[in-house]
Amino acid sequence: MSRRPEPATHDPARHHLSPTRTLDIDPLLEDPATRIVVCCGAGGVGKTTTAAALGLRAAERGRKVVVLTIDPARRLAQSMGIDSLDNTPRRVKGIDDTAGGELHAMMLDMKRTFDEIVEGHADPERATAILGNPFYQSLSAGFAGTQEYMAMEKLGQLRSRDEWDLIVVDTPPSRSALDFLDAPKRLGSFLDGKLIRVLLAPAKVGGRAGMKFLNVGMSMMTGALGKVLGGQLLKDVQTFVAAMDSMFGGFRTRADATYKLLQAPGTAFLVVAAPERDALREAAYFVERLAAENMPLAGLVLNRVHGSGADRLSAERALAAAENLEDSRIVDQEGGKAGLRNSPETYGSSEPPAPSGASAPSVTPAHDVPGEGSPATADATETAVNGTETAADGTETAVDPDAATPEGAVDRLTAGLLRLHAERMQLLSREQRTRDRFTALHPEVAVTEVAALPGDVHDLTGLRDIGDRLATDRPELPETT
């Protein structure tokens, strides 16, 4: 194996990410002027968890919060006590309410939301007709787009009830992150469009002599539509549209109002991403889109960022050291030149290495004097001692109660620890590169980083932990300085 001395690849900029604006979560959540927080981003980046954690944190800081989630993972929902939720907000128990806050949570039920609109805006007879229409049933059960309309609708409803002073919204897992914003416009263009007039034509213009020419054109159109859709479906669509016609106006007004609400100063958009290429590409796309729509972007939440308490030890050095350890076992067993196993260069850049513990195989390292020795001496001693490792170990066995652990196993473990570290450092630099690309394109976007957790979150404690991580920005890790 190669034992060439490697260059000091240690890059001081690597472990602390390049300076960008830091997103301060607490002032945002605590500001009474903040009324809506929208979490958006690609699927699988922890959007729902982030929304729930933000809601919890705001509530425990005294705000009366409702979290609107869309299809959350079962266990996350259970952690907030909303496993069997209908379409209305439920109070989450077990939060710290000493600051006077409350947390409510709800899961969006598309069909229920749509049904409620119909029931609320049509007379009972008409409502029954609409609810029984096959076209309506299929539409409301959630084909492409319905979820986005309904999320907007629900947000508008929650806001107008004015029972909460903060609404945290998790956006739907859309095909494209943009659908949520497009919903009102798309609905609008449909409602303004000629199609709806064509569909309504038989009911509205039928029989009027002056409209005869128009009527012919219309029936040619409905004929074409019928040919494609099938006569029965066309009839269902027509009945549906006719029945909904009076309601659509109100629907659209509300969708427009919600859209304006999203642009208002009380709203904060948070783009959620993970430090991965695709997620950040989507995030960049979203940042641009929000700007184009004049939507207030508060910043980027970068989830699952990895750190290391030993980030001054580079991947290359860790790997070389691991190889050293693995090689030396073989060499030792051959009774060979174990003295070669040490690479002579010092670790780190500025500090001289401390005296080696190996020079004095003490019983308890706690009693060691943390003195500073001359680097040259320390290295020389270390090498010498390692050269006679077997003898030193023999002595140690007698005095060290820990010596039950065989030396070989410790070396193997240590090599493993170093390989693990190398892997971590490679991940760190990959995350760093990805992130740098984003910040180069969007230096104006404030960022908060959330340190990765080894497992999933499924209780309030876990959500609280995420909340802490969101607010403190830097991954909390033991520092080796």
Next chain:
Amino acid sequence: MSRLQVVSGKGGTGKTTVAAALALALATEGKRTLLVEVEGRQGIAQLFETEALPYEERKIAVAPGGGEVYALAIDAEQALLDYLQMFYKLGSAGRALKKLGAIDFATTIAPGVRDVLLTGKACEAVRRKDRDGRFVYDYVVMDAPPTGRITRFLNVNDEVAGLAKIGPIHNQAQAVMRVLKSPETAVHLVTLLEEMPVQETADGIAELRAARLPVGRVIVNMVRPQVLDAPALELVASVPRSSVARALSAAGLGGARRGGHAERLVEPLLAQAEEYAERYALETEQRAVLADLGVPLHELPLLAEGMDLAGLYALARQLREQDVT
């Protein structure tokens, strides 16, 4: 081997990558595959490092042994216009419908029509033959919507045939379903060894089975290499800090004495190992859950250098070695 390979998975699991690797793997040895994108994200173009794909089948890669991968980003609106032209010769009436907003309506608002068109286009490619009566594509691989929506997406027939009881849309939906529910199709789910994606995979398989759609394989993506084995992990909890410090020092990382460079590495390195142990335990648990699903399992490694074209070919090779093709 099913000729229509549908690849789904929770967001963030890398289903587009797996779909692309599968298309490459299937194209090996002179075969021709079509990789189909239905969600308009241009993920395929990014993976293959080419410009955005138009609505047209275009060759994007050559597989080992002379095979070819074609790609198509299906656009629902274009597909509908094509379809109208092909089947009804609507011509100007089709354009008039577009002007009216009917096409927009049909492809974005009308329930299911969009999904009929997308699945329909893929099925058409599966069945398409050349003049000599041979299939144009040996395999069609679809980068499908995520697990949460896949059953509804594929099972659009139940909705649409119920809505449009007669007429061309009805017929089209029926024809599509004949392909989708046959052994000609296999639906694969991509997951990670994490709780939420595994849970979604289990739910997804249950839904697919309930709808009698053919479940193919589960592909566990981005599997991290095993760095510490079980005995080493056990040792993490009990090993004396001082012996690790000495080993680090012996490896050339400075002094093992308290405050020495090697000594100061011990705690952070062991902390990383504990995180690893926790993750390892979780992964073992999730593997067991996946093994209980009764579906062939395959694993693809996490690429240390991130995903690029070379990585894609490496994953394709892995799939071939694991007989996924």
